Amino acid sequence: MSWLTDVDDDDDDKYADYEARSRPNPKGNRARTKIRPEHNDAVTGRVFTVDRGRYSVLVGEGTPEEHEATASRASELRKQAIVTGDYVDLVGDTSGDEGSLSRIVRIQPRSTILRRSADDSDEVERIIVANADQMLIVVAAANPEPRPRLVDRYLVAAFDAGLEPILCITKTDLADPASFLANFAGLDITVVTSGFGAMPTDEIAALLAGHTTVAVGHSGVGKSTMVNALVPDANRAIGRVNTVTGRGRHTSSSTISYRVGDxxxxxxxxxxxxxxxHVNPDNILKSFTDLAVLAMDCPRGCTHLPDAPDCAIMEGVEEGRLGETGKLRLDSFQRLLASLA
Structure with a gap:
């Protein structure tokens, strides 16, 4: 008898039982799938602040059932930024009761996105807010000194995002803002001014009515003071300007929404x-509407930089078609183009 056939029947039974035994699934018996639930029962809310992985969401906005809920991010959204102003879909416990936690499973399409990068060489964009339609640029007339180049950058970001800019000049009791405002004389921008103890809250509130407005500004210009005047229970921290460096301290560490009327x-x-x-240099011209009119006569592919031949913008400025502010506007425009080139 061959040794290949000389096997005990009992051994056959033993190995048959062993091979038939199924290996347990440590993750349970449910089959893995990439199909996500549709969450048809999700409710929609507005994110009004973000704090360390938790999102405060206003649910039922404008209805008698309006309330705040706290939410976390669903795992499938871990690579997507959720920011203040986003409209999101929530599931789970959306009651807003103490200790409750819902989950954000979808981000609704955004109408606008305001972005910035760490510097001009960094193409990685950071989303600041979503779904705003106005930008309130707050600048101090003095202490700290106004920076027209920074305001130019805000304007570029606003026009790139499709936001309507508004310029608010604070601390006008310390200095006359006329020379600073001359830098923007060629733009059709609404300007509001305020001095010590004379915050024009009614005028600003009227401009905010029916809009979602993002307030931006250099540290120490009085932005949080303005917010506290518009929303008395906001209690935003107010900083002081360093008398040596002339720089303001960072007091507001988070982005947060407040309701002002409607x-x-x-x-x-x-x-x-x-x-x-992150901005396409071609879009910068949108924030310089006075220069854009002249650019209509530029040759195809014109860079508008100082070495550009037959640039209609430079020719128009030299001819004085933009008045005394033309050279300042052109200089600011070309500085921004050069920084992105």
């Missing part, structure tokens, strides 16, 4: 720089 104002932390690495 509108919203989104207060953002003060910044000392505003990178535009």
């Amino acid at each position: 509108g919203w104002i989104i207060d953002t932390p003060g910044v000392r720089s505003f990178g535009l690495g």
Whole structure:
């Protein structure tokens, strides 16, 4: 008898039982799938602030059932930014009761996105707010000194995002803002001014009515003071300007929305720089509407930089078609183009 056939029947039974035994599934018996639930029972809310992985969401906005809920992010959204102003879909416990936690499973399509980069060489964009339609640029007439180049950058970001800019000049009791405002004489921008103890809250509130407005500005310009005047229970921290460096301290560390009548104002932390690495240089001209009119006569492919031949903008400015502010406007425009080139 061959050794291949000389096997005990009992051994056959033993190995048959062993091979038939199924290996347990440590993750349970449910089959893995990439199909996500549709969450047809989700409710929609507006994100009004973000704090360390938790999202405060206003549910049922404008209805008698309006309330705040706290939410976390669903795992499938871990690579997507959720920011103040986003409209999101929630599931789970959306009651807003103490200790309750819902889950954000969808981000609704955004109408606008305001972005900035760390600097002009960084093409990685950081979303600041979503779904705003106005930008309130707050600048101090003095202490700290106004920076027209920074305001130019805000304007570029606003026009790139499709936001209507509004310029608010604070601390006009310390200095006359006329020379600073001359830098923007060629633009059709609404300007509001305020001095010590004379915050024009009614005028600003009227401009915010029916809009979602993001407030931006250099640290120490009085942005949080303005927000506190518009929303008395906001209690935003107010900083002081360093008397040695002339720089303001960062007091607001988070982006948060406040209701002002039937509108919203989104207060953002003060910044000392505003990178535009994500912006297409062709879009910069949109924020210089006075120069854009002249650019219609530029040759195809004109860079509008100082070495550009037959640039209609430079020719128009030299001819004085934009008045005394033309050279200042052109200089600011070309500086931004050069920084992104």
